[in-house]
Amino acid sequence: MIAELLFATFFGLLLLGIHRKVIARIQRRPGPPVWQEILHMLKFSFKTTWVPATASTTLFVGVVLVAIGIWTAALFVVLSGGSLLVIFAIYMLHKIVEHGFGLSSGSPYGKFGGVRSVISAASEIPLMVSVAAIAIFTKSLMISDIVAYQQSYGPLLFTVPLAAVAMYVVLLSKMPFGPFSIVESKELVSGYKTEHFGVWRAGLEICNGLKTYVLLLTFILVFAGGLPLWTILLLMLLITMSLSFVCALSPMLSPYDSVTIQTLIAGLMVLYVAILGVVS
Amino acid sequence: MKKQYALALTLIAAVSGIGAMALSLWNLLPSWAYAGVLVIGFPLFVLGLGLYWMAREGEADIPFLGY
Numbered sequence: 001m002i003a004e005l006l007f008a009t010f011f012g013l014l015l016l017g018i019h020r021k022v023i024a025r026i027q028r029r030p031g032p033p034v035w036q037e038i039l040h041m042l043k044f045s046f047k048t049t050w051v052p053a054t055a056s057t058t059l060f061v062g063v064v065l066v067a068i069g070i071w072t073a074a075l076f077v078v079l080s081g082g083s084l085l086v087i088f089a090i091y092m093l094h095k096i097v098e099h100g101f102g103l104s105s106g107s108p109y110g111k112f113g114g115v116r117s118v119i120s121a122a123s124e125i126p127l128m129v130s131v132a133a134i135a136i137f138t139k140s141l142m143i144s145d146i147v148a149y150q151q152s153y154g155p156l157l158f159t160v161p162l163a164a165v166a167m168y169v170v171l172l173s174k175m176p177f178g179p180f181s182i183v184e185s186k187e188l189v190s191g192y193k194t195e196h197f198g199v200w201r202a203g204l205e206i207c208n209g210l211k212t213y214v215l216l217l218t219f220i221l222v223f224a225g226g227l228p229l230w231t232i233l234l235l236m237l238l239i240t241m242s243l244s245f246v247c248a249l250s251p252m253l254s255p256y257d258s259v260t261i262q263t264l265i266a267g268l269m270v271l272y273v274a275i276l277g278v279v280s
Numbered sequence: 281m282k283k284q285y286a287l288a289l290t291l292i293a294a295v296s297g298i299g300a301m302a303l304s305l306w307n308l309l310p311s312w313a314y315a316g317v318l319v320i321g322f323p324l325f326v327l328g329l330g331l332y333w334m335a336r337e338g339e340a341d342i343p344f345l346g347y
Contacts, residue, residue: 001302001311001318007333061327068323076315199330206326 001076005210008075008217011233013037013208015240016176017095017215022244024179043203049198054106063100064196064203070094071210078217081144087218088128091170094211095121095209098183098192101204105195113191117183119255120173120262128170129266130163132273134222136280143221150225157223164223166269169262171215171243180262182255216240283332290328293321 017037024031033039046085051057062269077083095117102114135141137159150156157164173180184191193204216236220227224235253261300317303309 001304001314002297005318005322046334049331049334065323068326069319072322073315073319076319080311080315179305198334199327202330203323203326 001079004079005072005075008213009209010038011236012211012213013041013205015212015236016208018237019175019240019244019247020135020177023248024239026245026248037205037209041202041209044198044202044205047198049200052105052195053109055195056106059100059104060196061200063097063104064200064207066100067097067207068203068210068219070097071207071214074214075210077097078143078214078221081142081147084131084134084141084143084146084218084222086148087143087214088131091128091215101196102192107195109134109189110192113183113194117192117226118254119259120180120182128167128168129269129273130160133160133163133269133276136273136276143218146222147226155224160248162269163220163274166265167219168225169265171239172246174211175243175247177252178243179250180251180258181252182258197266212240230261286328286331289324290332291335293325293328295323 014035014037017034020036021031021034051060070090070093074087077086077090097118099114102110102112102117106108112244131141134146134156137153137176138146140146140149146156153159169180172178175181176184184193193201196204213236216239218240220232220235227235259264296317300309300314300321304311304314
């Protein structure tokens with residue numbers, strides 16, 4: 001498990017580095033090296049670290065521990081074929097963690113980032129109604145059962161493609177520099193993480209690496225089924241690059257537009273699931 | 281936080297994780313308990329190691345208020 005944990009952290013960070021590189025190349029910039037996010041994590045580990053005078057020390061530090069802990073738990077849930085509902089619960093916890101990051105520092109930028117995190121949660125989490133479409137066919141939300149179902153009936157990507165689209169929007173919402181990345185937009189400096197520097201930011205980078213790996217792995221297992229490891233890693237790379245294209249070619253939306261679009265997609269998904277429920 | 285406390289935290293987290301791995305390999309610890317040790321120990325190890333390297337023991341800073 002320790003090996004899987006370290007691999008997931010570093011591969012997730014590598015994917016985020018590739019994400020930045022692809023965006024830069026599309027925009028005709030040289031961009032950073034693909035291992036930049038790994039270097040970021042190491043760099044922040046060596047930087048001077050302290051707690052701002054206006055911060056709530058317990059929350060300021062504790063929220064970093066919780067951020068890493070919940071995505072470590074999420075990795076083990078996915079690897080053990082646990083319930084999708086647990087993954088989504090952890091996703092919701094992450095939104096609370098982002099809120100905690102923003103509120104703990106006492107900085108106005110962090111607070112606005114935290115508030116935007118809650119706003120975006122209101123529209124991102126309903127997107128997970130797509131799991132209902134999966135449950136109609138698999139009769140289970142255990143990842144191991146979903147993988148077993150696909151071995152018999154083929155990938156769910158072809159059975160419930162719109163559910164895959166909704167989950168893809170969830171992935172897109174969590175990628176940096178994307179149209180829905182309102183929690184980190186530039187008018188807020190770095191949003192909820194503005195005040196978390198040094199070791200705290202290194203911890204957050206590790207959390208981001210794990211989160212990217214876990215969400216992509218979940219998407220692949222749920223919609224493509226159990227595949228050899230090298231195929232899963234290749235698919236992760238391809239999905240990341242496709243997300244990079246979307247991020248590079250679309251502007252960051254205003255908070256209002258971001259929530260509106262995600263809510264509309266969630267509404268369409270509810271309709272889709274209702275139709276599937278009636279038809280099947 | 282004093283550096284020796286950070287070092288102690290790092291070592292406790294590392295020893296707990298490696299110990300849990302060893303016990304799990306010998307079937308003396310169920311895998312869910314091993315995972316639980318890592319869920320708690322990994323964040324403590326990461327922060328403890330970083331704090332041991334670079335944490336200051338001086339005064340706190342004011343928050344960032346703009347460029």
